[in-house]
Amino acid sequence: MTVTTSPAKRATPTQPVTGSSFLSSTRLVAEREVLTMLRLKSFWIGLAVILAGLFALAILPGLNDDEPPSVAAVGPEAARVLTGTELEVRQVADVAAAEELVRSEEVDAAVVPDTTGQSATGVRVVALTDPPEDVVVALAITPPVDLLDPSESASDQHELVIPVFGLVFLLFGTGGMTIAQSTVTEKQTRIVEILVSTIPVRALLSGKIVAGALLTLVQVVVLAVAAPIALRLGGQSEVLAAVAPALGWFVPFLVLGFVLLAAMWAVAGSMVSRQEDLGSSIVPLMLLVLGPYFAVMIFNDNATVMTVLSYVPFSSPLAMPVRLFTGDAQVWEALAALTLLAASAVLVMLLASRLYSGALLQTRGKISFANAWASVDRPSS
Structure with a gap:
């Protein structure tokens, strides 16, 4: 007689696991995700494009100075x-x-x-x-x-630094798309049923977020190291002196901002069962990335708006480093915004963990948030 075990019975996202087991599972998933990303040509091409754009923005303006003043x-x-x-x-x-x-x-x-x-x-x-x-x-x-019209900060510095900050924020804000795509692929190919039969669902989510955060940190550090080199080659030493303090703050803000969004990207992927349906699921996330980007690009010279944006968790990873660069923010403000961002990331991860656990094994099309939330408490049949 053949005994068939349904995916819902094999997956026990709510069963208790020891701390060592959870951490070990998270580490295994993170290693797998990192290795998978490092094998993708798109990852290296994307990083190369960002570096090339950084050097172009720093060096090309100096090449146009051949005409005498x-x-x-x-x-x-x-x-x-x-x-x-x-x-x-x-x-x-x-x-x-x-x-x-x-x-x-x-x-x-x-x-x-x-x-x-x-x-x-x-x-x-x-x-x-x-x-x-x-x-x-x-x-x-x-x-x-x-x-005739003295500026508080050199206009050419604003024109160079703020767009670069915005571009990096935009690229890493949408970088969580790979987590959503990976989640949908695992659901569509039913690999997820094998994964959750051996590791907790929350460890799967945590591993994906840890992997994405590590890769983000590495890329930001690479950019932080490359930026001074590019600015020196472009003869922008005064820009380097002005941007260095803000650049140091940009790294932790960007990493925490990625963690905040990464959990939501994973949930967006778990809510659908096909790649074709992912587009409608990620629209709110794209708005959470594009909204802060355009707000900072448009209102970067409005002190009141920028102050508000620097404390909103979804926009603070960009707005606060910009305010630090322009000299409009104090260190205590940056620490307060960073603390608020970290607390928001933890809260979102807790909520996302429940939704992710409830939606991951459901493969009947697009799933509602209410259904995903309630299915965690629903007994398996």
Whole structure:
């Protein structure tokens, strides 16, 4: 006589397991997931693309500096000072006209007569937001510099650093897609029934999250090491000095943010039984990643909005490092946001563990959250 054991009986997600057994199972699953990811060409191609983009953003702007800076000159004294330089000089009638050209960014700076008598050179340099070092160096003198619209932080630094932070957040935020796809594949091929007959379901979930977090940490560390090299090669030493403290905070924020989302990606995968149905299941998660990304990119110069975003767990991995970079956040704020993010990750993992356990062995199409939640307490038949 043949005895058939149903998958529901072989899988006992609620049965008690010892701590050593759970940790051992989690480690085995994590090792399997890490090795599987490292064998994928897409993993290495993705990392290579990120590194190539980082170096391109740091180096390419410096290659466009072949054209000499343009300046507006007012009066004979300015013309004399500019004689023999390689600057592109544009003569204008008066200081007001020169300032208008600077404001419209038609010229990089203006050299105008010094009416205060404070300059030994007889001229002053007028710029828009930041001192034009290339113009001052070309003059071979050190005249006073007046800024029409001084910035608190260099605009070119914002244009380089904030988009890079946003891109890295976006890539790693959606990186949990592999966990969802892996879960669906295991359900579709019925491999999951074999897995949960030997290890607890929660250990399977924990192993996937640990593996994803480890790989994320490795990739972030690689980027953290590569970023200073890229900035030095691109002649962006001042950017490196400004971004280094924020970069150190970006690593723990990004890893915890990945753990927060990874549990939800796993649940999204467990709610469907076919790869074709995964698209509808991950829409809320994509909104949780794209929403914070666009919010920070649009409102990064709004102090109130950025303060709120830096404490919301789903957006704090991006918003708080950006605020630290711009100097708008204190260390205690970063610690508070990091603590809140860690607590949220633990809470989400506990909730996700129940949903994952309840949905993993159900293979009858898309499963509702209510059904997944209730099936954990439902006795096996």
